[in-house]
Amino acid sequence: MLSTIHDVSTQVGQEVTLRGWLHNRRSSGKIHFLIVRDGTGFIQAVMSKAVIGDEAFARAGHLSQETSLSITGTVRADARAKGGYEIDVAGIEVHGEAHDYPITPKEHGVDFLLDRRHLWIRAERQTAILRVRHEVIDAVRDFFNSRGFILCDTPVFTPAACEGTTTLFPVQYFEETTAYLTQSGQLYNEANAMALGKVYCFGPTFRAEKSKTRRHLTEFWMVEPEMAYADLNDVIALAEGLIASVVARVLDRRAAELRLLERDTAKLEAVTTPFPRITYDEAARILREKGQPFEYGTDLGGTDETVLSEHFDRPVCVTHYPGSVKAFYMKPDPEQPDKALCVDVLAPEGYGEIIGGGQRLDDFDLLLQRIREHGLPEEAFQWYLDLRRYGTVPHGGFGMGIERCVAWICKLEHVRETIPYPRMLYRLYP
């Protein structure tokens, strides 16, 4: 019976055929221990010379790492086995050989591995991270879909440089036009929310940032919900609910992967709502108390975020930044107009910002004034101004970066392992 390693737990005592690749092999005279992987998991296949015959046994002694093969054998429960099961091999068929597979069990440098990312993703640790990523994305979609949000894909090609061109990738759009790759679907999301009430977009976004930090990719995935008739509190509640829901889902369905990654799950189990909420002013005070050099009035830097996020045992919501450090479309707090009705959510354990959002400026005159103050091309924003011309409503939303979220949940050093083919300043291959 054709099966997968994932399914053998229900097939103890049965003969199954698994199709996969040889991950590792060791031999002890009359027995080969083959570690086989098939994409759903890893399992040890025990091949005895007595069962398989001298000739087949000798051939198997030459199988090298990443050879593709099918093994047929009987599933046996074994408490000592990593996954709890082993296969007693009755037959083996080789499909494709693999000579001198470059990624060996020894340590390799990260550049060596990134150059071979198309092979590196076969490693047990990498497949675990990618499965967590899959789960995070699925949890995000289920969260929004079950709450009546409509997925509205926003365009990658955008006509105007919305927030300054320094971090935009320009594209020649046929002969005459320059398009820019989207940095955020938010402005379009706002239009979509006026049509469908609660919406989200979820796609790749692009930043031509030259920074080489462990939190930056030039191409990354972002989910951005937007709600009509919503204020800052609604936005914060949605952000809290999303993060708690995603973490709970990964804990529930990817326990094996988290174990493999040696993740301390107690830290994740602490991620329950409500999250602590502090204002920018309070954040500044905490930073001062901790001796972090911080100039009041500026944006929080990466290190500031790290310090703050280490101060709390769960994600923390930082609200009411100075309007001057936030985007032109942020609504000012009516009670303190120099502060914006915004929120950044910082992940704990030093991971920093994973969500940024807030309530949008819904007043036509003030929005136009802001566009002018920021020196933005007024013509390009006419459609955006239309949203305030024709039935404006209070509304808000946020963006959550998937790679930062996965890096935090898996507790990785760098976001580059959270996506199959990371794109960075000097990294476009494979």
Next chain:
Amino acid sequence: MLSTIHDVSTQVGQEVTLRGWLHNRRSSGKIHFLIVRDGTGFIQAVMSKAVIGDEAFARAGHLSQETSLSITGTVRADARAKGGYEIDVAGIEVHGEAHDYPITPKEHGVDFLLDRRHLWIRAERQTAILRVRHEVIDAVRDFFNSRGFILCDTPVFTPAACEGTTTLFPVQYFEETTAYLTQSGQLYNEANAMALGKVYCFGPTFRAEKSKTRRHLTEFWMVEPEMAYADLNDVIALAEGLIASVVARVLDRRAAELRLLERDTAKLEAVTTPFPRITYDEAARILREKGQPFEYGTDLGGTDETVLSEHFDRPVCVTHYPGSVKAFYMKPDPEQPDKALCVDVLAPEGYGEIIGGGQRLDDFDLLLQRIREHGLPEEAFQWYLDLRRYGTVPHGGFGMGIERCVAWICKLEHVRETIPYPRMLYRLYP
């Protein structure tokens, strides 16, 4: 109680507050009939002068289309009402006015509407299409996720022009490098399948095609599954299952939207597996019999596909095209090496290709030969060749275009209405 139009069916006799926009208004002396939309639906709100008072009634007589407002009133079931319910208004609050909303109930040309796409999506028909799109995408994801496929996002930035540069969008990638926007995640998918067994990618793809047909966008979404240890029959079975599953889901969950779009659902109910399967040779014979001028040996054109897809009452799988009209990575049929182990699925009712895929060439030597024959840059394909160097296995998959799928299910004239912000040869705004 705050509610939505979608939820009033469970709130008959209760007083609710709905927050939305005025879609239309007509008055008859002492009663205003306000059609209100809130993103979840449309409902008629009946405002009587006797209840609301003279002053408020007079003010409401000046409300214009797309004014944002809250209405409070009692839900009443009414069999004559479009959605089955009405609201008897007790109070009204206006949030934002809307003067001279440009999209009136009269007919507008499509360019006029596309220039105002950020507003056009508020129309009842457009929201219905976008909800069907949402459902199609959700059904696709559920289909793959429930079958053990792992989502593996493939990069938008790709290093080399894989299949000729004529339809690629080049991007300046920092100072020294040119990147190309992905046309397909397939090659990366193949690497991912060797790591995770069954995978899919689902993201925007880009074609710089100058063709202005009803089937083309420059930016469109495609889902691409790929399976290790799979042959052409597995690929066809997966494609059939996916399409049948998506159609059944839309029929089940978006009946109201299909009704609004006046879709003949009997045609969709006929979409059950197995689908008819014909070879390219049989397709050529059908085209000849129907008097369609068709040169044997060439690819099927748009009109050919239309003719074929009108010949069947459900999607039809066309297999075994000449290898010469298909991509270099297609596996030749061992029994007729000039034919490829490929499949295109044509949607019925004249919609043509929605899926293209097949079994991939898994032999290192033959793949290298093909790369050379096609004059492709060998160096750029070294990583792809690695997949045949290190444990090659039979594998295959396909790509399904979301917009074409939605256009067919909704029976639209043109794919441009299937995505919030269509990008075409002369269309980059808004």
